[in-house]
Amino acid sequence: xxxxxxxxxxxxxxxxxxxxxxxxxxxxxxxxxxxxxxxxxxxxxxxxxxxxxxxxxxxxxxxxxxxxxxxxxxxxxxxxxxxxxxxxxxxxxxxxxxxxxxxxxxxxxxxxxxxxxxxxxxxxxxxxxxxxxxxxxxxxxxxxxxxxx
Numbered sequence: 001x002x003x004x005x006x007x008x009x010x011x012x013x014x015x016x017x018x019x020x021x022x023x024x025x026x027x028x029x030x031x032x033x034x035x036x037x038x039x040x041x042x043x044x045x046x047x048x049x050x051x052x053x054x055x056x057x058x059x060x061x062x063x064x065x066x067x068x069x070x071x072x073x074x075x076x077x078x079x080x081x082x083x084x085x086x087x088x089x090x091x092x093x094x095x096x097x098x099x100x101x102x103x104x105x106x107x108x109x110x111x112x113x114x115x116x117x118x119x120x121x122x123x124x125x126x127x128x129x130x131x132x133x134x135x136x137x138x139x140x141x142x143x144x145x146x147x148x149x
Contacts, residue, residue, distance in 0.1 A: 001013065011078060013027060016028075016081040021087065028078075056092075061127070063099045066115065073105065074106060
């Protein structure tokens with residue numbers, strides 16, 4: 001299943017209200033919880049924060065991908081948050097992040113998790129698309145951009 005098929009407007013937060021790394025993760029977890037994708041919010045948060053302690057999931061070029069495997073979801077769940085002004089996320093390139101993909105997957109379903117990470121890596125190579133997403137005004141605009149509409 002393609003990443004764009006997993007993300008609908010209810011899973012996109014434009015703009016994020018948070019101003020720090022922990023807040024971004026919590027805010028995106030709230031988005032997934034509101035859609036019913038997360039069964040146990042606190043358990044899912046614990047997994048993601050534990051993963052961040054191993055090393056930041058802030059990548060290069062303004063993208064961060066906090067993620068984890070947990071029984072708190074039945075299927076792959078993805079939320080996307082946009083912070084046009086950027087938020088410090090301990091990224092590999094030392095720059096603030098503006099696009100945040102929170103990915104949760106059940107422990108027994110690593111294939112879709114890895115596929116989603118690969119699609120995000122591919123998306124990150126399109127600077128024009130990333131810039132357009134960062135400047136999107138609504139959740140639906142983001143979905144339309146991801147779908148090439």
